Amino acid sequence: MMKTDKKKRLLHRIVTLAALALLFAYLHSHAIPPVAAVLAIICGRGLLRYMLAVASLLLTAAFIFVILGFIIY
Secondary structure, three states, X not given: OOOHHHHHHHHHHHHHHHHHHHHXXXXXXXXXXXXXXXXXXXXXXXXXHHHHHHHHHHHHHHHHHHHHHHHHO
């Protein structure tokens, strides 16, 4: 008989594989190649962190310029 941890782990793997299969099917139906989808998933964390850092920097710079604009004029 399986322990509950092993059952949970097996169920988690099955759910993850099913979700990935649905995701790849959706991407394939919208003409995105599987290799590009895999690269997006693998590089996604780093890319999202980079985009968040750039967006935060730009937003901070915009706020500073607006505040300085109100102070100067």
